[in-house]
Amino acid sequence: xxxxxxxxxxxxxxxxxxxxxxxxxxxxxxxxxxxxxxxxxxxxxxxxxxxxxxxxxxxxxxxxxxxxxxxxxxxxxxxxxxxxxxxxxxxxxxxxxxxxxxx
Amino acid sequence: xxxxxxxxxxxxxxxxxxxxxxxxxxxxxxxxxxxxxxxxxxxxxxxxxxxxxxxxxxxxxxxxxxxxxxxxxxxxxxxxxxxxxxxxxxxxxxxxxxxxxxxxxxxxxxxxxxxxxxxxxxxxxxxxxxxxxxxxxxxxxxxxxxxxxxxxxxxxxxxxxxxxxxxxxxxxxxxxxxxxxxxxxxxxxxxxxxxxxxxxxxx
Numbered sequence: 402x403x404x405x406x407x408x409x410x411x412x413x414x415x416x417x418x419x420x421x422x423x424x425x426x427x428x429x430x431x432x433x434x435x436x437x438x439x440x441x442x443x444x445x446x447x448x449x450x451x452x453x454x455x456x457x458x459x460x461x462x463x464x465x466x467x468x469x470x471x472x473x474x475x476x477x478x479x480x481x482x483x484x485x486x487x488x489x490x491x492x493x494x495x496x497x498x499x500x501x502x503x504x
Numbered sequence: 505x506x507x508x509x510x511x512x513x514x515x516x517x518x519x520x521x522x523x524x525x526x527x528x529x530x531x532x533x534x535x536x537x538x539x540x541x542x543x544x545x546x547x548x549x550x551x552x553x554x555x556x557x558x559x560x561x562x563x564x565x566x567x568x569x570x571x572x573x574x575x576x577x578x579x580x581x582x583x584x585x586x587x588x589x590x591x592x593x594x595x596x597x598x599x600x601x602x603x604x605x606x607x608x609x610x611x612x613x614x615x616x617x618x619x620x621x622x623x624x625x626x627x628x629x630x631x632x633x634x635x636x637x638x639x640x641x642x643x644x645x646x647x648x649x650x651x652x653x654x655x656x657x658x659x660x661x662x663x664x665x666x667x668x669x670x671x672x673x674x675x676x677x678x679x680x681x682x683x684x685x686x687x688x689x690x691x692x693x694x695x696x697x698x699x700x701x702x703x704x705x706x707x
Contacts, residue, residue, distance in 0.1 A: 441533075
């Protein structure tokens with residue numbers, strides 16, 4: 402499938418800037434996204450191909466302006482809602498509630 | 505926002521994963537202990553030290569090296585490294601004539617059992633876009649300068665296949681033990697953006 406994820410040969414992304422002694426995760430939320438996504442395979446709601454495809458379906462701007470684990474997070478939200486594990490309404494409500502509690 | 509007495513509000517992804525995880529746990533769709541165990545495994549147990557052991561073994565044992573190049577998956581499993589994202593491994597050997605570099609232009613396919621989780625730059629647009637077009641320039645950014653007579657081969661991973669570069673054993677390591685050799689092998693040397701430098705003082 403053609404899409405923005407097909408980056409090979411594209412120009413204009415600038416230097417690579419490898420980070421010395423990079424940690425496995427940079428934020429605790431990245432740890433949780435990784436763990437939940439891998440544990441989620443066990444639930445049978447998605448397989449690796451669906452996982453990858455859900456990331457490839459992201460909009461070009463969102464794809465290029467967000468990080469790797471944000472891609473995973475978007476994938477999880479998309480697939481778990483599509484596959485009926487959770488509803489968008491309950492996810493939105495929970496997010497709002499947690500946001501209020503954190504203030 | 506500008507009141508310094510308040511701690512920063514949680515970031516957007518922080519809230520989103522918290523909401524998602526709490527719902528999945530309530531519905532008993534995931535086990536939080538399993539999530540913790542997965543995180544711990546990939547943060548502390550699986551990483552490029554595994555791949556370094558494979559490389560060091562190949563450097564000291566020609567028969568192992570032959571098996572590794574013939575069937576990477578099987579030879580790597582001999583050392584106990586198996587599992588997701590390592591089901592179909594191809595090992596490519598650097599020589600005086602050929603230098604190999606690995607990328608995944610489409611996403612971020614990477615051999616987890618031997619190298620752990622990939623670094624940010626491997627997953628980001630600049631490397632994925634450019635290494636297939638200008639590999640020598642990319643290698644220079646990593647401080648790796650190849651002479652013009654060395655052929656550069658770039659291997660683009662796909663959904664099933666994962667590549668591991670077998671770097672050249674450096675000069676000055678004659679008689680070293682496997683353990684000593686493994687210490688020299690960096691993650692980047694097994695991706696192909698670095699080489700393993702010669703040891704000792706150059707004469």
